[in-house]
Amino acid sequence: MLKLTKREMVILGIFIFMSILFASDKLYINKSEDIVVEHKSNKMEETEGNKENENEKEEKLIMVDICGEVKRSGIVKLKEGARLVEAVNIAGGLLDTADRKQVNMAKVLLDGEQIVIPKIGQDQWNDENPKTYKIHKNSNQVNINTASESELQSLNGVGKVLAERIIEYREKKGRFKHISDIKKVPGVGDKKYEMLKEQIRVN
Known part of the structure; x- marks a missing residue:
């Protein structure tokens, strides 16, 4: 068995101590890095979650009453800013008897508005004949x-x-x-x- 002098034993002890200390520091650094990475990952998930919540905000809707020369008269629900052509499509489209020339299909609709699609040859609504359908010669x-x-x-x-x-x-x-x-x-x-x-x- 190899016998070590007192001086050699002290040197060996210091070497072993330094090795253990170095290994412990390395382990601690690795653990710290893992924690930092996990923290960043959580932040990224939170950011993505916030973006999804923003995208899921409800769109404002309006309701209009469409009747007259359409296939299905009734109340239709549309996105705010929708145009008459969208309401007409939901109502099944225009009948052959509809006077297309009197209808501005690009008109922007307002909430609670009533749209009456006129029949060909129908006179404009007026004070003298209040029971007549409302017609818009100028849909604006x-x-x-x-x-x-x-x-x-x-x-x-x-x-x-x-x-x-x-x-x-x-x-x-x-x-x-x-x-x-x-x-x-x-x-x-x-x-x-x-x-x-x-x-x-x-x-």
Whole structure:
């Protein structure tokens, strides 16, 4: 058996101690790196989860009533900003009797709006014959019962003050039953009405 001197034993002991210390440090570093990697992975998962939650936000929907010369009249639900062509498709499409020339299929729909598709040869709805279907010769006509201030100002001859008066009138007196009722609003006389009547509707 090899005998070691006291000095050699001390040196051997120091060597063994340093080896153990080095091995322990390496093990600790590896464990630390594992923890860091796991932490980063969790953060990535949280970020991806947040993105998925944002994508899952509900889209705002509107409902419109479509009737007249379509295959299936009724209430249809659409995404906000949808156009008339989408509502017509859901309603099964136009009948052969529909007057396509009077319908603006690119019209953007509003929540709660009623769309009546006219029949060929049908007269426009008017005060003298209130039971007649509502027809839009100009499908961009403004509904004076639901229009916002900015929409009212898009009418020829209507500025900010008159738009505010129209809104104030309907809030106090209720809905306009006929387009001629707009003459009850201060500032709308016969001349102004003649200018507006082809641009407005009440349904």
